Amino acid sequence: MNNMDKSQYKNVFVFIEQREGVIQNVALELLGKARELANALNEKVYAILLGHNLTTQAQECIAYGADTVLRVDSPELQTYTTEPYAQAVYQIITTYKPSIVLIGATTIGRDLGPRLSARIETGLTADCTGLEISEEKELLMTRPAFGGNLMATIVCKEHRPQMSTVRPGVMRMGHRDTNRQGNIEDVTINFDKSKFKVRVVKTVKEKKDMIDITEANILVSGGRGVGNAEGFDMLRAMAKTINAEVSASRAMVDAGVLAHERQVGQTGKTVRPDVYFAMGISGAIQHLAGMEESEYIIAVNKDKYAPIFNVADLGIVGDVRKIVPLLTEKLAAIKHQK
Amino acid sequence: MKIVVCIKQVPDTTEIKLDPVTGTLIRDGVPSIMNPDDKGGLEFALQLKDKYGAHVTVITMGPPQAEAILREAYAMGVDRAILLSDRKFAGADTLATSNTIAGALRSLEYDLIITGRQAIDGDTAQVGPQIAEHLDLPQVTYVEDLSFDGNKTFSVKKSTEEGYQIVEVEAPCVLTALASGVKPRYMSVRGIVEAYNKEIENWNFSNISVDEKKLGLNGSPTRVFKSFTKGVKAAGQVYEVEPNEAVDIIINKLKEKFII
């Protein structure tokens, strides 16, 4: 593979992850990004759609930016397991020779991607948060490392395709255009079933208890200014619109409004979410100790001298009880549009 | 049953801080630890040892000081420890790393290979599945729990975004473990006292049968083009405005941050 003819490899391929026939958002986000990359390269966007008893998914891929959908509809691909999917994508890649392959960094994509990269013997960059085309027409893949403390931009110079898994929710989904035109090609795969050795006995969906607030990406945290249990209902409604978790300062936990496991601060937990909303929290040092490492802090408080504003990236002097309902309303509307 | 657990020594990333002035990473004095997912995988192996008398080998690729985590593994109860160390292995990306480790594994007997899902310094989650591919073994990733029928079949609880799957796979196979699924045992005092009397096998390039071109920097398709830190936080802004305007400010910020 070292002296490969890179010029043979063209076009941007996206692995379309579907679960029970439903295309996952990350696949649509990748189609949007692939569109951008393909435009920069003057190439086409291909969607790799695997599954069984597929219906209109291929048309959706086109609506979100694919020029061609390579569709494999086969009973082996009903539920994801590594080997059937790896065989199918491998055969497609070796046949169509893409220059770029993008896969969602989900439990499926992170299972499939490395298996494929080793089979093809090419590079794979994990969990990318940024993708762009360089002046040399190479893919620049940027990803966090060291627990998010460092960002690294990775290139795959001599091997093709350039592969990356991409974190869900980072790329922008393109506009859905049902008038877009594209091709749908049905592809047949020669499966080697002797290698199918993993059997899914059952798939269980359970609402994962996101009680571990240290794992949450967004926290909506309330303090004395929120007042009481009803105040927290208001925060919960807001949290719901942005898939956030609710947490609290010690005062609210001591008052019995929230369980101790949701307490942020010295005697509670230390959190560092991407966004921390400090709602009606004055910011006693015991509280600050538990949240000041958060990536982005938005504070709302009536008292403009509240110490919370010393650590906030964005501070709003105002009444949480007026601001939160308004904010919830607008966030809900935005969510609804999507 | 013979189990090989692949482990890695990593900097404790929870201890890494940014220099507040230059915005660069401070790595000095950051302690090295056994990667948490790997430790979870090791615990699974030791539980199989407790229950079925499995023989457990740990292997790590790294510099000589990675010996520390092999001693730790001895103190937790493993039977054999191998340190894969060679200048030829240095500078490897995940593909070259997996080629190296798979090469070593070919020289070992195994019914089960366990790796951690991912290492906290890279978070790639790639080496486990890549090893499985090189060895032509089935893989199950994101393993939260594990049982064995005493014969050949593992029943595995695999974590997914929506919940979990129960999957069955026969030995030999590769499993990648999650730290969240299991609480690793502490080293025992006796284990610690005896750990430094036990042998660490030092393996290098000559112990593995892999083409040198597939190893180290030469065998790595990917390169770091540049790396950078996100920089020092700027001072925040405080607004004293009407609620409607405040809400718009917040929403615009969230949009900038791609939260919505």
Add this chain to the structure above:
Amino acid sequence: MDFSLSKQQELFLQMIREFAEKEVKPLAAEVDESERFPMETVEKMAKLGIMGIPFPTELGGAGGNNQLYTMAVEELSRACATTGVIVSAHTSLCCAPIMEHGTNEQRAKYLPKLCSGEWIGAFGLTEPNAGTDASAQQTMAVKEGDHYVLNGTKIFITNAAYAHVYIIMAMTDKSKGTKGISAFIVERDFPGFSIGKKEKKMGIRGSATCELIMENCIVPAENLLGQEGKGFSIAMKTLDGGRIGIASQALGIAQGAMDETVKYVKERKQFGKAIGQFQNTQFQLADLQTKIEAARLLVRKAAYKKDMKLPYSADAAMAKLFAAETAMEMTTKAVQFHGGYGYTREYPVERMMRDAKITEIYEGTSEVQRMVIAANLLK
């Protein structure tokens, strides 16, 4: 002279610190508040071999030494002084005298169960009228055929309510004074043995400190530890070893209070800056840290000498005296640095201050340590 830790000691510290942080610290406030013996922690420690660190593996021990043992007590006490003293009393005051003065049969019978933590050990010397003057023993032991009959009361016995094995001092010949004292290995199920009232203490409130009552308690003759009349000497040697354990406990308490204080003075802002930026804070902390480090060196040296079978009585006394007084000073100042918050139970420093006080009292008060040190100096 080598002051660096060995790789083995580093690995041990890694384990015991993680254990203390994750298993011991979260319970510390509750154990104190509810005066509860943390049995679940003892069971966890037992599984890891922490209840038998310096004893040989053939007798069920971990095969370690006193240096590792002192590190364990220090690190446990840094999180919870109650847990530290449970291990210290068990190891130094019960297992050690059996190891050092017991017959092969006694060792084989008791040490495996004690080292594995299946049994917990305790030590009974102090009586209502025999404190610092331990020679004033009133508990009597009378030999009758193949057994002794013990009568008397012991007080302030650490681990008492949960122990299975007690090293008990009693007079076998009152006319001989201290030379008439003998040591016995007493099991809690022996006829006539019972546990009396539980003390309500200022600190180390989870350590189950009780009276032991012996009313015609029947102890088999083979449970005499050492020879008749050697009890006082055994007790004094046992306390020499115990003092290394208590010094380690005091050191741990001091270090724990320093950890909390450092964290606090970096966070707490007054007059527009962190209080750690005031030179008054810095100078006081520098002095305290110097004392803590000095105490640590004294503790390690005493443990080293015990491991090397060198005389260590004065070293142990100096370690305990200095570590205990450092713990008291450190914790008192820690409360002061924390101000009003330090006086509340939201922060652990008030507990540490209460816990620290006992280290100046038990297993020989600071005054007794000075007597030992001076006696050694002027002999």
